[in-house]
Amino acid sequence: MIIIRLRSGLGNQMFQYAFFKQMQAWHGADNVKLDISTYHWKVHNGREIDKIFNVDLSKDSVPSKVSLKYADVGYQFHHRVLRRLRGIKHRSYRFWKDIAFEEYKHLKDIYLEGYWNEEKYFKDVEAEIRETYQFDFNLNSEESELLELINDKESVAVHVRRGDYVKYPKAFPMCKPSYYQQAQSLLEREGKKFHYFVFSDDLDWCKQELQFLGNVSFVENPDKSAAFKDMFFMSQCKHNIIANSTFSWWSAWLNNNPDKTVIYPESALKTYGEMPRGWIKL
Structure with missing residues (x-):
């Protein structure tokens, strides 16, 4: 399974989710999931993407087994704990800038963290992303x-x-x-x-x-x-x-x-x- 961490503010969440949909298009929906376990941390307004857009994270995310309230004791320690909870091998953690673009199409059993803030990371699913990122709220x-x-x-x-x-x-x-x-x-x-x-x-x-x-x-x-x-x-x-x-x-x-x-x-x-x-x- 490929797991992608959702984190940071709204703009970054939107890039990460768009990349997630691209990875699902390449690898199949059942083989790519999101990790939303760290959203008890308050960064900007916290997890917003599913509150603002028509996004159902419950069906797309891996289950949280343990609260990671102690993860802030160290960045590397956090990843070590996170990988263990997800059943992923130690060497299967990768940061986005360490991976060539074409390599993403061939990844397996890996935990990914990053921003993927270029259009190329979701170009094949652009129409779906534009449809998803529609604002729907009442104007005063x-x-x-x-x-x-x-x-x-x-x-x-x-x-x-x-x-x-x-x-x-x-x-x-x-x-x-x-x-x-x-x-x-x-x-x-x-x-x-x-x-x-x-x-x-x-x-x-x-x-x-x-x-x-x-x-x-x-x-x-x-x-x-x-x-x-x-x-x-x-x-x-x-x-x-x-x-x-x-x-x-x-x-x-x-x-x-x-x-x-x-x-x-x-x-x-x-x-x-x-x-x-x-x-x-x-």
Whole structure:
């Protein structure tokens, strides 16, 4: 059996689940399962993917035999315990970057951990993933007005990721105001005017640093447990200026505008590798 660990925030969960469906397509549904046992750990909003999208993890996951509340005593110890619980041999743990892409089609009896945050890892099941990642929630009056404004304008979603990135700038390069200014110049180089919708976990910083955008709305989302709504609204904009963030990536990928412009920072290449065709690097 092939077991894939589901972990981290929503954007990463979406990549991991998409890769999981690709692996099922290659190896058969009965031979590929998810490990969701570590989601008592609160990372961002915890396990969200099955709460937001039509995803049934109960039929796709291996059963948890023991709570891994002691797993945080050591990363390697955690994997040793995890493999033992799953009945997997010691040498059968692999990290995603240690595996060549074509090798995934021939794997057997292995525990996989990683992010698989490139389109190639789910390209064969793209239609299924687009169908699965459909947002379904009731809009309140303010949200309905926002969606109407997004649809009426030549809208650009601007995503600014700060939060935990501020604590670890070397590990997670943040986009500077100059990046967003260059992206704006690129969009407006032919004189076209846009309405910018800024989404962020630090809107106070954005209001101070991104006023140069001019025709701009700073979108408030006071409910931190419903951050997925930001992804939805960003995906409804006609264009996207994304940050170095998987959350950003999915908002742009789920944008169905055939004429969309997506701009991403060069630092994202270290995180994602090859970006989707047509996206513009700055």
